[in-house]
Amino acid sequence: MEPSAATPPMAMPGCKDSCGGVTIPYPFGFGEEHCYHEKAFEINCKVSANNTAKPFLTPFNLEVLRISLESQNVTVNVPVVPICRGSPWTSPNLTGSPFRFSDYNIFTVRGCGNALLTNQSGEIVGGCATTCDSSITTRGCYGINCCETHIPSGLAIYNITTTDTTTEKCTPSFLWYQDNYPIPAGNFSNIRSTPVLLDWMITSLHNLPPARSYPDQRCSAQSFVDGMRTYSCQCPYYNEGNPYISNGCQVVPACAGCIRSCAENSSTYTDIGKGIDLINITATRKKNR
Known part of the structure; x- marks a missing residue:
């Protein structure tokens, strides 16, 4: 039996993960305070008279078109x-x-x-x-x-x-x-x-997953911007999802049920991994007994 591939969570527990067709991943969010990392990441999901919803970045009242976790940008x-x-x-x-x-x-x-x-x-x-x-x-x-x-x-x-x-x-x-x-x-x-x-950029580790030892380190310190220490979170290799929430990273479907690691020959899965570097993952699944 092949393992089922669940969709990794994008929002904090109990929080909505979309507005008007736009995915709203944590550290962004709307609703209760725990749904966003800090006030600057709060989203206002505005619903118009014709029942059309659009997300707005609350501090600047700018409509949000797209949020990228991997590239750490928002359009x-x-x-x-x-x-x-x-x-x-x-x-x-x-x-x-x-x-x-x-x-x-x-x-x-x-x-x-x-x-x-x-x-x-x-x-x-x-x-x-x-x-x-x-x-x-x-x-x-x-x-x-x-x-x-x-x-x-x-x-x-x-x-x-x-x-x-x-x-x-x-x-x-x-x-x-x-x-x-x-x-x-x-x-x-x-x-x-x-x-x-x-x-x-993330300037505080508050409400973020703890840093882990190499090679599965989740959140790590980056450069200083205007005197502020910044942090970046990434899912471990062979994982996908939202690294900014606990249990937000899940093994990619091709690697689910692997023996030890995805480094043994069987089938090859191409994933983006960290940043924009393409990597090839080879996965060996456990045999049914």
Whole structure:
């Protein structure tokens, strides 16, 4: 008999693990206080008049599109407002929180003019310039009708300022996480929000599984960010699930019932393991007696 493969838990016991079709894994959560790691990870599952639910990151009231445990990031919708000459726009302020704007986001400018991205100290950390040419109809972002650039890692807040705008007083300028959400072609005047990737970090081991001895260590200390010690949790090799809750990691189905380990020849199972490194797992199942 083959062992059954149960779905690993994503939320704390007694807590819901989804809102509006979006999986909400611990350390995020909503409902009782024990459902989330700390207040910064609280989710507000808003239900509209037509009974449609959407998750929002409570401290910043930003809609949540996706949460990744493995990559430790969350994709949110950030409102887009007209950025006009002489009227800088300031992003949501993540200072003091366990979130930072990811350097996977692209700073994008559409239309005519220049735009600068500055940090909390007023230092320029990004920017680009565009010229307009209505005869150019091909897609792409290379300085004509559009430009884009990467941003540095670790930004907690940023300002966007448009300068030297020629034919237009207002220039659409915003961050956009393009890897999973390609920028559409056409008029940007109707865009109300853009998907933005936030990195998140754990700064306290409170309510997390205890660290274990190598090679099954669950949570370990990482680098310092703004003076805060950060931690990361991972399921042991050959396991999957949520490493941030007790009993959240379960043996992958191909390794269930293995003799000693998944290192003996039989069938090969490909798993992501830790990070993005692909590993091959060979599993030998116990024979029925």
